[in-house]
Amino acid sequence: MLPELGQLLLLLALTVAALQALLPLAGAHAGRAPLMAVARPAALAQLLLLAGAFAILTWAFVVQDFSVRYVAANSNSLLPMIYRYSAVWGSHEGSLLLWALVLALWTAAVALCSRSLPQAVVARVLGVMGVVATGFLAFLIFTSNPFERLLPAAVEGRDLNPLLQDPGLIFHPPLLYLGYVGFAVPFAFAIAALLDGRLDARWLRWTRPWTNVAWAFLTLGIALGSWWAYYELGWGGWWFWDPVENASFMPWLVGAALIHSQAVTEKRGSFGGWTLLLAIAAFSLSLLGTFLVRSGVLTSVHAFAADPSRGVFILVFLGLVIGASLLLYALRAGRLQPGAGFRPVSRETLLLVNNLLLASACAMVLLGTLYPLLADALDLGKISVGPPYFGLLFFLLMVPLVALVPFGPLLRWQRDQASAVLAVLLPWLGLAVAAGAAAWLAAPAGGWKSALGVAAALWVGAGTLRFVWARLRNSGRLTLEMWGMALGHLGIAVFLVGALLVEARNVQREVALKPGQALELGEYRFVFQGVEERPGPNYLSDRGQVQVLRKGRELALLHPEKRAYASGGQVMTEAAIRPGLLGDVYVALGEPLGEGAWAVRVHLKPFVRWIWAGALLMALGGLVTAADRRFRRRTEEKTA
Amino acid sequence: MNTPQTHKPQGLPVVAVVIGALFFVGLIGLMGYGVLRSGDANRDVLPSVLIGKPAPEFSLPVLHDPSIQAGSAQLRGAPYLFNVWGSWCAACREEHPVLTRFAESKRVRVVGYNWKDEPADALRWLEQFGNPYFVVLADREGRYALDWGVTGAPETFLVDGAGVIRWKHTGPLTQAVIDAELLPALAQVEQGR
Amino acid sequence: MRALLPGLALCLALALPASGPAQPVADPTPLQFQDAAEETRFHALTSELRCVQCQNQSLADSNAQIAQDMRREVLALMRQGRSDAQIKQFLVDRYGEFVLYRPAVHGQTWLLWFGPGLVLLLGAGVLWHVVRRRAAAVPETDTPEPPEQDW
Numbered sequence: 009m010l011p012e013l014g015q016l017l018l019l020l021a022l023t024v025a026a027l028q029a030l031l032p033l034a035g036a037h038a039g040r041a042p043l044m045a046v047a048r049p050a051a052l053a054q055l056l057l058l059a060g061a062f063a064i065l066t067w068a069f070v071v072q073d074f075s076v077r078y079v080a081a082n083s084n085s086l087l088p089m090i091y092r093y094s095a096v097w098g099s100h101e102g103s104l105l106l107w108a109l110v111l112a113l114w115t116a117a118v119a120l121c122s123r124s125l126p127q128a129v130v131a132r133v134l135g136v137m138g139v140v141a142t143g144f145l146a147f148l149i150f151t152s153n154p155f156e157r158l159l160p161a162a163v164e165g166r167d168l169n170p171l172l173q174d175p176g177l178i179f180h181p182p183l184l185y186l187g188y189v190g191f192a193v194p195f196a197f198a199i200a201a202l203l204d205g206r207l208d209a210r211w212l213r214w215t216r217p218w219t220n221v222a223w224a225f226l227t228l229g230i231a232l233g234s235w236w237a238y239y240e241l242g243w244g245g246w247w248f249w250d251p252v253e254n255a256s257f258m259p260w261l262v263g264a265a266l267i268h269s270q271a272v273t274e275k276r277g278s279f280g281g282w283t284l285l286l287a288i289a290a291f292s293l294s295l296l297g298t299f300l301v302r303s304g305v306l307t308s309v310h311a312f313a314a315d316p317s318r319g320v321f322i323l324v325f326l327g328l329v330i331g332a333s334l335l336l337y338a339l340r341a342g343r344l345q346p347g348a349g350f351r352p353v354s355r356e357t358l359l360l361v362n363n364l365l366l367a368s369a370c371a372m373v374l375l376g377t378l379y380p381l382l383a384d385a386l387d388l389g390k391i392s393v394g395p396p397y398f399g400l401l402f403f404l405l406m407v408p409l410v411a412l413v414p415f416g417p418l419l420r421w422q423r424d425q426a427s428a429v430l431a432v433l434l435p436w437l438g439l440a441v442a443a444g445a446a447a448w449l450a451a452p453a454g455g456w457k458s459a460l461g462v463a464a465a466l467w468v469g470a471g472t473l474r475f476v477w478a479r480l481r482n483s484g485r486l487t488l489e490m491w492g493m494a495l496g497h498l499g500i501a502v503f504l505v506g507a508l509l510v511e512a513r514n515v516q517r518e519v520a521l522k523p524g525q526a527l528e529l530g531e532y533r534f535v536f537q538g539v540e541e542r543p544g545p546n547y548l549s550d551r552g553q554v555q556v557l558r559k560g561r562e563l564a565l566l567h568p569e570k571r572a573y574a575s576g577g578q579v580m581t582e583a584a585i586r587p588g589l590l591g592d593v594y595v596a597l598g599e600p601l602g603e604g605a606w607a608v609r610v611h612l613k614p615f616v617r618w619i620w621a622g623a624l625l626m627a628l629g630g631l632v633t634a635a636d637r638r639f640r641r642r643t644e645e646k647t648a
Numbered sequence: 649m650n651t652p653q654t655h656k657p658q659g660l661p662v663v664a665v666v667i668g669a670l671f672f673v674g675l676i677g678l679m680g681y682g683v684l685r686s687g688d689a690n691r692d693v694l695p696s697v698l699i700g701k702p703a704p705e706f707s708l709p710v711l712h713d714p715s716i717q718a719g720s721a722q723l724r725g726a727p728y729l730f731n732v733w734g735s736w737c738a739a740c741r742e743e744h745p746v747l748t749r750f751a752e753s754k755r756v757r758v759v760g761y762n763w764k765d766e767p768a769d770a771l772r773w774l775e776q777f778g779n780p781y782f783v784v785l786a787d788r789e790g791r792y793a794l795d796w797g798v799t800g801a802p803e804t805f806l807v808d809g810a811g812v813i814r815w816k817h818t819g820p821l822t823q824a825v826i827d828a829e830l831l832p833a834l835a836q837v838e839q840g841r
Numbered sequence: 842m843r844a845l846l847p848g849l850a851l852c853l854a855l856a857l858p859a860s861g862p863a864q865p866v867a868d869p870t871p872l873q874f875q876d877a878a879e880e881t882r883f884h885a886l887t888s889e890l891r892c893v894q895c896q897n898q899s900l901a902d903s904n905a906q907i908a909q910d911m912r913r914e915v916l917a918l919m920r921q922g923r924s925d926a927q928i929k930q931f932l933v934d935r936y937g938e939f940v941l942y943r944p945a946v947h948g949q950t951w952l953l954w955f956g957p958g959l960v961l962l963l964g965a966g967v968l969w970h971v972v973r974r975r976a977a978a979v980p981e982t983d984t985p986e987p988p989e990q991d992w
Contacts, residue, residue, distance in 0.1 A: 243902050250897055275992075278975070281660075304686030305679060307896050319683035327676045334672055342659035349978025357972050364964045372957035378678060379944075379953045385681045388949045390694060392891045394899065394942025401957055422979060490992065516884070518871040599869035607871045694893060697937040736863035764865035764906065788866055790910050797935040799893040799907055 011076050011155040014064035018155070021057040021108075022145040024050050028115075028138030032131035036203070044131035051119035051134050054141065055112040062109050065154055066096050075161030078102060078154045084167035084575045086546035094178040095168040100302055100318075101154035103181055107298070108144050110185040114193055115141065118218070125214060132200035137192055143325040151318045167575030170547070176236035180229060184256060187226025188294040191259060193218040194266065195291035198284040199333060202340040207284065212274040217634035219270060219287075220492070223263040224630030230256055231623035239583055244516070244594050244611045246619055249398040251306040254377045255297030258370050262290045265366040267630070268359050276421060278347030278356055282363065288337060292330045293370070299326050305381065351423035358416050365409045372401050410464050410504065413497055414471020417490075418478075432478075433471055440467035454512040461508025469501035492633025496626050503622025509615040518609040520601050530612050532593060533557040539597070539606055547571040549582075552606065554595050556586060568597045568608075592616050696797055696805075696816040703730070703807045704795035711762055711770055711784035718783060720811060727814075727837050728757040728782070730805040732793070734765045735773035737801040743820035744777050750826055751780035756806075756834060760784035763793055763801055806830065808837040865906050872916055879919065886925055887912060889942050890932060899942060 028050035035043025065078075069092045074080040082098045097103040115137045122130045148154070171177070197215045201207045233253070238246045247253065266286040273283040300306050303319030350356040376393045383391045414436070418429050444463025451458060476494050479486050486494070519527045523538035537553040550570040556563045566584035573580065583596040591614035598607025685691050707719035731747065733740040751758040760781035762770045767786055774784070787793065796805065799818065806815040815833040817825055874880040884901060890911070892903035900908055900915070911932070918928045932940045944950045 241902075245902070248897075299679065303679075303683055305682030307692055316683055316687035319686055320680075323676070323679050323683055326679075331672060331676075334668060338660055338665045338668070346975075349975040350972075351976050351979055352972050356975070360968050360971065364961070364968055368957055368961040368964060371960045375953060375956050378675075379950075381682050382678060383949065384685070385678060390937060390939040391944055391950065392939050392942050393944055393953065394889075394891065394897075396889050396943030397953070405957070405961070487992070517880070520870050598871060601870055607869060609871075692896075694936065694939055697933075697935070734865055736865045764867065766866060769863065790866075793907070794910060794914055794935060797937075799936075 010064050011068060011073070011157065014061045014068075014155040015149075015153065017057045017061040017064070018105075018145065018149050018153075021054050021061065021112075022142065022149060024054045024057060025138050025141040025145055028054060029135055029142050030138075031135075032138070033135035033203075036128045036131040036135065039128075041127065044127050047131045047134035047138075048119040050138065051112075051115045054138075055109075055116040058105075058109045058112045061155075062096070062105055065102060065105060066093060068155075069093065069095050072165070073161075074163070074165050075157055075159065076154075077156045077158040080158050080162040080165045082168050083165040084546065085164060086574055087165075087168055087173070088545045090178070091168055091173050094172070097181045098168045098172050101148070101152045103185075104144070104148050104152050104302075105154050106181065107185055107189060108141065108148060110182070110189045111137065111141050111144065111192060114190055114218075114222075118193060118196075122214070125211070128204070129200055129211060132203055133193075133196040136196035136199045140192055140196075140329065143329065147318075147321050147325065151321055165575075167546075167573065170571070170573045170576075170578050170580050171240065173546075174236065174240055176232055176240070180232045180236060182229075183225055183232060184229030187222050187224075187229050187263075188256070188259060188297065190218065190222025190225060191263060191287075191291040191294050193222065194270070194287040195333075198287035199336065201284060202336045205340060205343055207273070207280045207344055209274055209277060212270055212283070213639055216267070216270050216274060217636075217639045219263070220267055220630040220634040223260070223267055224627040224634070226256070226260050226263060227623055227627040227630065230260060231620050231627070234623075235620050238616070239585055240580075243596070243609075244514070244583070244613055244616075246510075246616065247395075249373075249376070249395045251308045251377050252301050254373050254398075255300045258373050259290050259293040259297060261366050261370040261373070262286055262293055265363040266290050267633075269363055272356060272359055273347070276347050276350075276356065277345070278350065279360075280344045280347065281341045282360075284341060284344075285337060286363070286367075288330075288333045289367075292326075292333070295326050295329065299323060300377075306377070348422065350421070353419070353426045354423050355416060355419045355421050358412060358419055361412060362409060362416065365405055369402055369405045372405065373398065376401075410468060410500070413468050413500060414474070417472070417475040417493060417497075432474065436470040436474060437467060439470060440464070451513070454509065457508050457512035461504055461512065464508070465501040465504040467501075468504065469498055472497040472501070487638070488636040489633050489638065492629045492631070492636070494629070495632055496629025499622045499625030499627075499629055501622070502618050502625055506615050506618030506620075506622055510613050510619065513614045514611060514616075516609065516611040518598060518607055520605055521608045522603070522605045527608065527610065529610055531558055532563070532610075532612065534595065534608070534610050536606070536608050538604065539600075544571065546575065547573045547580075550597070550600070552584075552597050552608070554584065554608065554610075556593055556595070564593065566593070566595045568595050570597050587617060589617065590614060693818045694799055696813070698797055698813045699816065701813060703805070703811050703813050704792060706785075706792040706795070708761075708785040708787050708792070711760075711767060711774075711786040714767070714786070718785060723757075723759065723807070724811050725809050726757065727806065727808045727834065728759050730759050730761055730796070730807055731781070732761045732763050732796075732798055732801050732803040734763050734801050735769040736765065739820045740802045741777065743802055743822070744780070746821050746823055746826065748778055748780040749823075750821070750830075751782075757782040761792075761796075762786045763798070764788065764790045804830075806833055806837065867906060867909060869909075872912065875920075882925075883916060883919065886919075886928065887915060890915070890929070891940050891942050893936050893940060 028047060031043045031050075032047035035041070035046070068076045068079050069083055070089070072079065072083060072085060072092070074083075078099070078101050082095045082102070083092060087095065095102075097106040115134060118137070119130070119134060122133070194215050197211060201211065233256070234246045237248070238244060266283070269279050269283040269286050272279045299319070299322045303322060304316065305319060376398050379393050380391050383389060414433055415429060418432060440463045443466045444459040447454065447462040448456070448459035472494050476486065476490075479490065515529060517527060517529050521527060521536035523536060526533055526535040528534075533556075535555040535557065537555060539550050539552040542549045542551045548571070552568050554566045554568065556566055564586040566586060568584040569582040571580045571582060572578070581596055583594055585595075586593040591612060594611040594613055596609045598609055600606050703720060705720045707717050707721070710716045710718055747758065758781050760783070762784050765786070765788065767788070770784070770786065802820055804817045804821055805813055808814050814837055815829065817829065821830075872883075874883065887901035888899050890900040892898045892900050892905055892908040893911075894905045894907050895903045900911055915928055918931060923931070929941060938945055944953055946954050
């Protein structure tokens with residue numbers, strides 16, 4: 009009964025979304041207030057309806073209603089309770105419902121927090137978000153209904169993919185969607201501005217915090233995914249340039265460019281056209297990413313199982329939304345007033361360069377991800393594009409960006425003297441180079457990557473702190489926006505340490521060990537103490553015990569596992585990690601070799617946690633910026 | 649801070665619009681191609697790069713009598729089918745009836761390449777399900793699989809009398825594949841083309 | 842008592858017949874390396890090669906049967922004195938360029954390798970043009986902006 013109610017709620021939500029799309033947009037076009045007034049209540053109603061549908065699906069999982077096809081496919085009587093909640097978004101249909109719910113959340117938030125904006129603006133923004141919602145809800149209802157019945161009901165469910173039975177994966181999709189989908193807000197604003205024919209700095213002041221928050225969530229979502237892959241996929245990698253990972257990274261890159269471009273447009277009135285284009289691009293890439301992951305176009309172990317009919321539906325929707333947006337942009341963007349001019353040596357120029365590098369990086373990732381498909385289409389054979397390509401080109405594009413980061417905050421708007429800023433930063437550059445050289449001499453095993461990581465991190469970190477210090481000395485305070493910027497850029501520095509040093513200095517060894525035997529790696533000694541069988545809630549585990557010694561003293565007792573899940577017999581490798589500020593010790597079990605012997609694999613990963621610490625700082629920077637008082641000032645005019 | 653505008657707003661440069669439009673259309677087109685191909689079960693199959701090239705030279709013990717060695721030298725002179733299988737391979741069981749029926753037509757010799765299998769298991773499997781093979785060569789270590797570009801089992805190659813690989817199929821053989829691909833390829837080989 | 846029922850279900854679910862699912866003959870013993878340099882080279886090389894049976898995994902990371910065999914072969918070739926390029930060519934001869942995660946640079950991958958650079962150059966050109974146009978609107982003077990309007 010309840011699943012049928014869920015379906016009904018979805019249908020109602022679709023109707024409301026369609027009304028939310030059509031009426032306010034028509035009203036804004038014709039200047040009719042009653043039509044425009046539909047927007048806010050429609051947005052709130054949509055949220056309530058979708059929240060209800062989501063709650064019903066959750067309930068179906070909690071009580072294990074295997075007469076619902078989606079529940080039967082993604083759950084199992086042995087599934088622990090906590091994973092019954094996260095199984096709701098464990099596969100295509102449910103995650104799509106989550107997508108729609110998150111969109112409704114953002115839409116309702118915009119509806120509630122936009123009292124200071126002119127009614128026509130609000131009507132257009134909510135209307136555009138309504139168009140997106142309509143498309144997704146139609147897709148959901150007509151091709152991917154999560155409430156479809158399975159009659160007769162299954163006796164036992166197929167189980168949630170064991171890879172997803174993990175705390176990290178509980179939060180990864182929701183955070184990612186809060187980010188991805190959140191880009192719909194600046195997108196809707198961009199469309200509204202183009203429909204209106206002008207871009208008001210006040211509207212940008214309104215949009216900026218939303219964009220920063222969405223980008224922060226996306227950062228967290230990607231970081232969580234990376235961290236999960238590190239401890240779950242058995243071999244300690246933290247980024248694979250897999251197509252699905254790239255699908256989330258592209259909007260991140262463009263989102264980073266967007267938050268910078270919005271800052272310029274809000275403060276200086278310049279780059280209006282670029283800001284709008286980036287806003288359209290960011291959300292378009294979010295849609296493209298959603299499409300790529302679900303359509304079956306790309307081969308990836310991450311991708312949802314899908315069928316071509318679904319792919320066609322999203323593709324058509326994608327094509328219409330992006331095509332219409334770009335067409336509108338082509339027709340209207342030229343009419344925007346350009347902002348104040350600026351000299352070549354100015355913060356504006358630097359931010360243009362910043363956006364160029366980020367956009368080029370995004371283009372590179374897109375090209376590399378789609379190239380195998382392109383080669384296949386053009387009959388050029390089967391080609392693989394992997395980490396050696398992405399890593400190299402991304403590195404090359406980021407070198408100039410990292411080099412320029414400390415200049416941005418110090419350079420003035422409109423015009424500045426290069427010599428003045430260089431004089432300020434040169435000592436820190438010298439320090440960075442010296443530190444890099446020292447790192448190379450002290451630990452030559454790390455090679456140039458290690459030295460570069462240290463030098464680059466110090467350069468960015470010192471440059472940013474120099475800015476903070478100068479501000480505090482001159483005016484005694486920093487705005488939250490400045491603190492956010494500082495945190496974000498410090499996050500880059502911390503991330504550089506992690507990424508470059510772990511790549512340069514990580515070591516691993518895999519050896520066959522009998523209980524009692526040990527292996528040495530670096531200054532560590534790993535004593536294998538055998539494996540015992542232990543049952544879990546829905547799996548049987550071979551649980552090993554490895555004693556980790558450093559310089560003769562016990563550092564940790566680690567328990568790597570191999571879990572065989574009851575439902576499908578799938579075997580998961582659970583690595584055991586001893587985390588550390590300066591590096592992780594990572595132990596995993598290989599295959600049993602008979603007579604109690606096992607292949608044991610150990611890794612030493614220096615500074616790997618700094619990668620996610622850096623990402624956390626960047627996300628924090630975004631959130632702190634969004635909290636700045638300048639965004640909470642009420643705008644004076646109510647009329648458009 | 650108000651600096652005088654030196655120009656009125658103008659439309660976007662036409663070049664930019666044209667490039668953008670082309671890129672967009674190209675992207676959607678590529679995605680469309682991807683979607684249409686995604687339903688194809690063979691999409692992810694790795695095509696063989698050895699088509700038209702000489703088959704690897706190999707010499708392996710015969711499964712039924714390990715004291716005899718046989719290989720590419722002995723098989724030359726007439727075409728043969730090289731079928732990669734193992735008793736551990738579930739899909740091989742799937743194609744077994746189809747392969748047997750084809751082998752019974754005696755159109756071409758079907759050579760079994762027993763890959764990474766214990767001889768006892770392989771013999772038991774053949775006894776249980778029937779032996780369609782002209783001869784079974786046992787490669788317990790899998791030394792030659794890499795040379796043939798094998799990615800898994802079952803896989804089937806067609807080699808002509810001169811020892812050149814003319815066709816490969818990845819996955820279980822079905823009657824449809826035999827009719828649509830193998831028989832025409834075989835006809836070409838037999839006519840000496 | 843509560844724990845018994847699910848535990849029982851688990852045991853029943855996992856009770857496998859004596860014969861069990863068959864596995865191909867495989868030696869899962871980890872590869873032994875002669876020295877650290879060989880190990881490092883092996884890891885670097887196998888990270889650049891693709892497992893031909895998996896959905897996007899490197900040869901270093903994959904547990905597939907064919908991947909294990911390929912790793913053994915790579916080590917054997919390394920010990921025969923072949924260079925990285927020769928080993929890659931060995932695998933390309935048998936599996937095609939699919940097996941390379943670092944695409945070869947030739948006519949068919951020209952767009953892939955040089956495309957991003959072209960995009961960057963094109964963008965830089967546009968940027969230069971924009972900066973010049975905007976610079977024309979601002980006369981060059983010696984007085985910089987006061988710091989308060991600086992953020």
